[in-house]
Amino acid sequence: KAGVTQTPRYLIKTRGQQVTLSCSPISGHRSVSWYQQTPGQGLQFLFEYFSETQRNKGNFPGRFSGRQFSNSRSEMNVSTLELGDSALYLCASSSTSGFRTSTDTQYFGPGTRLTVL
Amino acid sequence: AQSVAQPEDQVNVAEGNPLTVKCTYSVSGNPYLFWYVQYPNRGLQFLLKYITGDNLVKGSYGFEAEFNKSQTSFHLKKPSALVSDSALYFCAVRDILRETSYDKVIFGPGTSLSVIP
Numbered sequence: 001k002a003g004v005t006q007t008p009r010y011l012i013k014t015r016g017q018q019v020t021l022s023c024s025p026i027s028g029h030r031s032v033s034w035y036q037q038t039p040g041q042g043l044q045f046l047f048e049y050f051s052e053t054q055r056n057k058g059n060f061p062g063r064f065s066g067r068q069f070s071n072s073r074s075e076m077n078v079s080t081l082e083l084g085d086s087a088l089y090l091c092a093s094s095s096t097s098g099f100r101t102s103t104d105t106q107y108f109g110p111g112t113r114l115t116v117l
Numbered sequence: 118a119q120s121v122a123q124p125e126d127q128v129n130v131a132e133g134n135p136l137t138v139k140c141t142y143s144v145s146g147n148p149y150l151f152w153y154v155q156y157p158n159r160g161l162q163f164l165l166k167y168i169t170g171d172n173l174v175k176g177s178y179g180f181e182a183e184f185n186k187s188q189t190s191f192h193l194k195k196p197s198a199l200v201s202d203s204a205l206y207f208c209a210v211r212d213i214l215r216e217t218s219y220d221k222v223i224f225g226p227g228t229s230l231s232v233i234p
Contacts, residue, residue: 111161
């Protein structure tokens with residue numbers, strides 16, 4: 001089956017703009033998690049959605065928001081972009097909420113590389 | 118405060134030798150523990166996780182990890198390293214805090230593994 005897809009793959013924005021990133025999970029997966037990866041801060045968890053509800057949230061300012069649609073596709077929005085938002089944004093899907101069962105596996109998309117100028 | 122440490126930035130091992138990538142953690146509640154691998158230009162992949170039960174967890178590509186509660190460690194191991202195992206490895210912990218809505222998810226800084234032919 002098709003893997004996790006993220007669009008766009010690359011994005012260049014300027015400070016103050018807003019951006020929306022999209023993630024389509026593996027068919028049948030209802031959980032989508034978002035992560036930010038930067039050279040300075042490493043990997044950081046943004047949030048997790050399951051069945052259109054935010055189930056977990058990392059320590060990011062309110063400029064970072066997300067949502068999940070009934071088909072499990074998820075979008076992440078960053079408003080009022082700052083230079084420090086330049087990062088690789090990864091999403092991952094799994095079948096259970098919180099990736100909490102021993103047998104569940106998490107699959108990652110290729111990421112969206114966001115550059116803020 | 119919750120934290121994840123990977124005490125070695127770089128681990129070098131000869132092909133065919135056993136490898137260990139170390140991870141220690143500090144949590145407030147009960148931990149779920151994870152290992153991820155990031156190959157150059159291939160994105161992030163889930164390797165294995167500890168949720169509950171047997172302290173020795175087996176994962177993808179012949180990797181395994183042992184949960185040691187008394188030492189708060191979750192070291193990644195493989196009996197015989199391959200050159201193709203060369204990659205960046207991340208340990209992560211999900212701190213299950215039952216009294217709050219959200220679990221804290223923290224990644225370690227990563228360990229670069231080089232397997233030398």
